[in-house]
Amino acid sequence: MPVLSLLRWISGYNEISVCGRFPERFLNLASKNGVMFWKISSDKEKLSVCIKRCDTKLAEKLAKKAECSLSVQREHGLPYLCLKYRHRSGLLVGAMLSAVLCCMLSCCIWNITINAPAGINEYEIRQELEALGFREGIIYRQDQIRDIETKLSINDKRISWISINVAGTNATVELSAGINAEKNDQKNENAVSNLKSAADGTITRISVRKGTSAVQIGEGVHKGQLLVSGIAELPDGSNKFYDSDGEVYASTYRTVELTVPKSIMTVSTDGINSEKMNLSLYGICFPVFFSGTPDGNYISRIERNKCSILGQDIPLKSEKQSFISYKENTTDIDIKYAEKLLKNRFELYRLFLSSDGKTVILDEKAEIKEDKNCFRMKVYLTTEENICEKSYITIKGISQE
Amino acid sequence: MKPFEKKLADTRQNLSGKIRSFHMTVSDNREVLIEGSRGVIEYNENSVKINTGKYIVAFAGRGLKLSCMNDYSLTISGFITSIEFIM
Numbered sequence: 001m002p003v004l005s006l007l008r009w010i011s012g013y014n015e016i017s018v019c020g021r022f023p024e025r026f027l028n029l030a031s032k033n034g035v036m037f038w039k040i041s042s043d044k045e046k047l048s049v050c051i052k053r054c055d056t057k058l059a060e061k062l063a064k065k066a067e068c069s070l071s072v073q074r075e076h077g078l079p080y081l082c083l084k085y086r087h088r089s090g091l092l093v094g095a096m097l098s099a100v101l102c103c104m105l106s107c108c109i110w111n112i113t114i115n116a117p118a119g120i121n122e123y124e125i126r127q128e129l130e131a132l133g134f135r136e137g138i139i140y141r142q143d144q145i146r147d148i149e150t151k152l153s154i155n156d157k158r159i160s161w162i163s164i165n166v167a168g169t170n171a172t173v174e175l176s177a178g179i180n181a182e183k184n185d186q187k188n189e190n191a192v193s194n195l196k197s198a199a200d201g202t203i204t205r206i207s208v209r210k211g212t213s214a215v216q217i218g219e220g221v222h223k224g225q226l227l228v229s230g231i232a233e234l235p236d237g238s239n240k241f242y243d244s245d246g247e248v249y250a251s252t253y254r255t256v257e258l259t260v261p262k263s264i265m266t267v268s269t270d271g272i273n274s275e276k277m278n279l280s281l282y283g284i285c286f287p288v289f290f291s292g293t294p295d296g297n298y299i300s301r302i303e304r305n306k307c308s309i310l311g312q313d314i315p316l317k318s319e320k321q322s323f324i325s326y327k328e329n330t331t332d333i334d335i336k337y338a339e340k341l342l343k344n345r346f347e348l349y350r351l352f353l354s355s356d357g358k359t360v361i362l363d364e365k366a367e368i369k370e371d372k373n374c375f376r377m378k379v380y381l382t383t384e385e386n387i388c389e390k391s392y393i394t395i396k397g398i399s400q401e
Numbered sequence: 402m403k404p405f406e407k408k409l410a411d412t413r414q415n416l417s418g419k420i421r422s423f424h425m426t427v428s429d430n431r432e433v434l435i436e437g438s439r440g441v442i443e444y445n446e447n448s449v450k451i452n453t454g455k456y457i458v459a460f461a462g463r464g465l466k467l468s469c470m471n472d473y474s475l476t477i478s479g480f481i482t483s484i485e486f487i488m
Contacts, residue, residue: 028440031472040467042445 012053012077015039020068023047030062053079107139110169110282110315111306117177120158125175128152137283140166170313191392192241195228197221198389201250211244221250227388241395247386251362256379258345260338266329276321283315298325338375339368346379359385423453430481433460436474441467449477457487
């Protein structure tokens with residue numbers, strides 16, 4: 001029904017009233033001549049009906065034939081509206097300009113959505129796209145999009161595949177992460193390597209999977225000493241090359257020094273928070289609040305939101321910037337508090353050290369000293385760790401099996 | 402009326418007379434769709450009489466209204482209390 005009403009409104013219709021002794025005669029006569037009626041209401045004296053604008057003249061003739069008088073009560077529809085405003089040329093110009101503007105704006109991209117996989121930052125990709133000239137507000141060209149896809153996949157080694165899909169004024173960037181090239185190089189089957197010591201210590205355990213061990217348990221080693229050789233001499237006098245692999249554990253000694261200044265800086269918020277909001281329509285920003293950036297030190301947080309209607313993004317965006325101002329205070333600390341801080345820091349270091357699961361702390365001895373400007377904690381650690389460090393060898397003129 | 406138009410109208414009338422058969426679709430007592438009508442004999446808000454050719458169908462009720470009408474069909478809406486076939 002709304003569609004029918006709209007079509008009637010576009011073609012224009014009249015509300016007429018028919019007076020006479022037998023208005024039914026008019027209805028029958030007119031309907032037989034192809035005149036269509038709707039909204040037919042009957043009073044005691046007259047009949048009110050709606051007919052198409054183009055049927056009005058025919059209806060007038062038929063009303064005379066049926067000995068009725070016909071009068072147009074009201075005129076509805078687009079043709080009458082155009083007639084009413086035909087002298088106002090500004091409206092026509094405005095309508096044409098808005099149509100042109102609408103067409104022009106439809107050629108631009110107003111929303112870019114990036115579906116980045118884990119490990120690739122969406123913000124970085126957006127920056128790279130902007131550097132290549134693909135930003136919100138540009139006029140969309142298919143060949144330009146293909147160029148950008150190619151350039152971005154060449155420039156950014158993390159990306160193995162990229163596709164920019166444009167639907168209307170929305171662009172969706174689909175990405176696929178690439179395989180790290182360095183890791184690939186390391187897995188070269190023809191590589192020859194030794195394992196060298198990364199620290200001084202005494203060997204406690206040896207586990208060699210590939211290569212020939214060059215040290216024994218209980219032997220003391222220094223940093224850089226060969227632990228596992230990648231070159232093996234065969235009984236027939238020839239050599240065989242390996243990409244050495246294995247673990248050599250040694251008890252090592254290390255000293256960790258941690259310091260805390262006597263006067264430390266503390267941060268406290270003074271409760272002054274402010275917000276700034278901008279609305280961006282078609283890439284043009286309008287401020288909503290006129291509050292400025294606070295004086296002094298502050299932390300700011302930006303929150304960007306897109307607007308959408310029925311699941312479709314529209315080129316209206318809001319950007320809210322929150323400011324939290326803070327003050328820096330300097331406080332002098334005593335040795336007890338310093339000891340607490342230093343122990344906390346050492347616990348963090350311990351966690352970091354044992355995070356790979358291959359380093360075990362066997363013994364530790366800590367001492368705290370007070371210096372001129374700081375408190376210093378020295379920790380002497382005895383650890384057991386894998387001291388192997390891979391060292392690749394380049395051998396020219398020898399072919400591998 | 403031009404001769405061609407007259408001929409076309411006559412042919413249409415003859416054809417519709419042959420094809421036209423009376424159908425009535427009643428939705429509750431609120432709306433009736435009539436197809437194959439030959440014209441309105443009486444129309445006011447309490448009574449509507451429709452000529453079908455073979456007989457007259459009389460609708461009685463309150464606030465009766467012809468929602469839309471053309472040469473072949475019409476719709477009556479309102480509170481219908483009775484339908485009578487007058488032979």
